[in-house]
Amino acid sequence: MTIQSPEGTRDLLPDEAKFWAHFKAVASDVFGAYGYVPIETPVFEQTDLFVRGIGEATDVVSKEMFIALSGENLKRLLDGGAVKAKSRLSLRPEGTAGVVRAVVQHDLVPQGAPPVKLVYAGPMFRAERPQKGRQRQFNQVGIECLGAEEPSVDAEGIIMLMRFYAAIGIPVEATELLVNSMGCDACRPPYRDAVKAYMDAHADELCDECKRRADINPLRAFDCKNPGCAAVMEDAPKITDHLCDDCRAHYGTVKAYLDGAGLAYTEDPKLVRGLDYYTRTVFEVQVTEGMGSQNAIGGGGRYDKLVQEVGGRPTPGFGFALGYERCVLALQAAGYAFPPARRCDCFVACVDDSVRAEAFSLVQALRDAGLASEMDHQHRSLKSQFKLADKLDAAFVVVMGPDELAAGQVKARNMQTHEEHLVDLAAAKSLLACLAAEPSGTEPLGIAEVFGGIGEGN
Template sequence: MAYNAPEGTADMLPAAARLWRSTVDSAAKLFGTYGYEPIYTPLFEITDVFTHGIGEATDVVGKEMFVVRSGENYKRALAEGDDSKLKSKQKLSLRPEGTAGVVRAVVQHNLVEQGAAPAKLFYAGPMFRAERPQKGRLRQFHQIGAECLGSTEPTADAEMIIMLMRFFEKMGVPMGKTRLLINSMGDDNCRPAYRESVRQFILDHEGEMCEECRRRADTNPLRAFDCKNEACAHVMENAPKITDHLCDDCREHYEQVKALLDAAGVKYIEDPTLVRGLDYYTRTVFEVQVVEGMGSQSAIGGGGRYDKLAEIEGGRPTPGLGFALGFERMVLALEAAGTLADSPKRVDGYIACVDPSVRATAFDLVCAARDAGLSVEMDHQGKSLKSQFKMADKLGVRVVIVLGPDELAQGKARVRNMSTHAERLVDIAAAKRLLAQFGGNLVGGGAAPVSIDALFDAEGAE
């Protein structure tokens, strides 16, 4: 039987893969101007990295994590009825988000030494959550994220938010069709009392709340602000707001972040109900939403400050903040706005063979062109010359180099411009010398030629 991809996953076919690669390249270039460097962590971690960091009461940990076991440990847990006898290091989970793993790596490798500059890191890759599959919500999805460890200043918060907005703008997401929501979650000095006030509010209105929100009253009352039930949302409109309960330090930090965003011309909306879904957030939180065309899956990125997470992961006190953006969600936003740019396959030229007698020479020329940094194709199926031209046209190449026995006897090749259909003869030996020259430049760290025309120019090749 023929198999399909698992439910909630999607094959990233060449066109989408090219877009993903160009998106990551754009992120690397932009984030690099802010001092961010790449980091790649494992696709799975010891489960405690997530349960301790994200929070056991969150939906991500409680409902959505994919558990990973080796064949032997799976059989052992199956035989014993549970996996309680497994060691902590044997209990693994696929990463549902990127922050906890990056912070674990920062702690493990001491990337933020005492008195050192902050560690600025960015990542890109797949994440996994066992959610109900729907448009914009997959079980394997892709994120690009950035983390800054070691800075307490509001300037770091503002820089992080500005960098995210600049990235969306660079990728073509219309700023007029997005909204940036910000809030402060407080810290250990003010949030516990606020959390208790929200819990009591839910209990006072439990008859009007759904079963899930009544459960959250004791486990994670702030998550009730995110409930999609209309009745719960209506009740929570009158719940206590964190901005009315911030301590002086948190309020001053929040005011400075807003002042910095104002000075940078970044528009935002204060949303006192914005809590994000993970327990590690403190103080600044933010989220970017698309205002139309995305339905309930309108959030395309967000993040916040997590000043306690490094300690939770076993390190010394190290303030931190970060964001993640969803690639698939961003693509949907670009499609909705009509600004999704194509990422065409790059093929500089095609070398066509009149008959099999010239195939070895064509192959040699193809290899030389590729060594010089050009993307060049040739026929590997024994097609007719007419079919080869059709293939070249389908690939969108500008130049086709035709090798025939008559021209080859003179050491020549025929070059056709596919736009104008103009042809010219070039000297193969001279062209190969130019190819070798460019190839040497590439090995020495030089740049690839700007186009195949530069290598098969009629005057330059003669």
């Protein structure tokens, strides 16, 4: 039997793998303009990090985490033994907890220092039922800003994310930005009690899962996809009616900044994020058409208690994550297609094997000059080599034969216009050597200029 990829995972084949690299590069450019610098953390962490940081009662921790065990520890468990806390590991279900752990461990926000702004990208893992837009291994890009509690940080992050979506090609008119405040330790507990009391009064109308949530984390019921529960929770108390003065002022200032930036948004008092660490500002970006119920493509908010939860000093934080696969679905709904991964500026064809060494040398010179080049490695006929060049979408084919080579020439053909002429090989190599010696960052010449402007009237 042929071995397939694990359920809930998929391969990024060359065209999409190249787009994923482009996706990360655009994020680096957009977020870098706001001062965000890269960080890489392990794909697995101590399980306690997620239990303490995300919350033991969340679905992510209680149901969806993949536990990572060495063979030795698995044997120890099967034999009835225990595994040490530092050896209890889980694949990361999200990126924030690991970044915060790194910030604490390496003291990236010392007392009195300016906030640290970090961006990450990579795979996350959740043991969910696979469906369109929801996988067990998925990719995220995210940012974390630690050390500043001003609402300007929240608004800046939201604006930055929306600019990224525009830069990557997701139409603004196809998205909706939802914002809310989840309050703080002063105002959220009474609000939770009010929601619980409401849910208890409507218990016979709720699903079993929401009945359980009423005792553990009643705010999670706002996320339930059961239509009956959604109808019940529509009339539940709203957090915006229970905010303390400080949280109300913070939320109002965030909205004022968004208004000043001309950014459209919808206030959604039922919006809660699925992780326990959020405080005050929360937001989510959804695609309005073509993605069904899995239409959230990114979101986040403020988490002013998380650093303490993982053992650090009190340090305010704000962050968001955007799902790569969801963004791809949004792009495809807007008509986007991945560009080909392979680029071929020039294909060097050999008339026979006697010129292969010289052809190999020319291909290397072309590549050294920054021009993507290929040659045949399977002793194909000249006709088959031209077919291969067509398949590679080569812009030019340089034909090298013994007679031309004896005269110090090669024949170059523009594959679009089919114009061709003889080119002095020594002159072409000299120009390529000059291009290879140009300082990094210099705008390179195109292949047409190297071979005498073929197709440009020469």
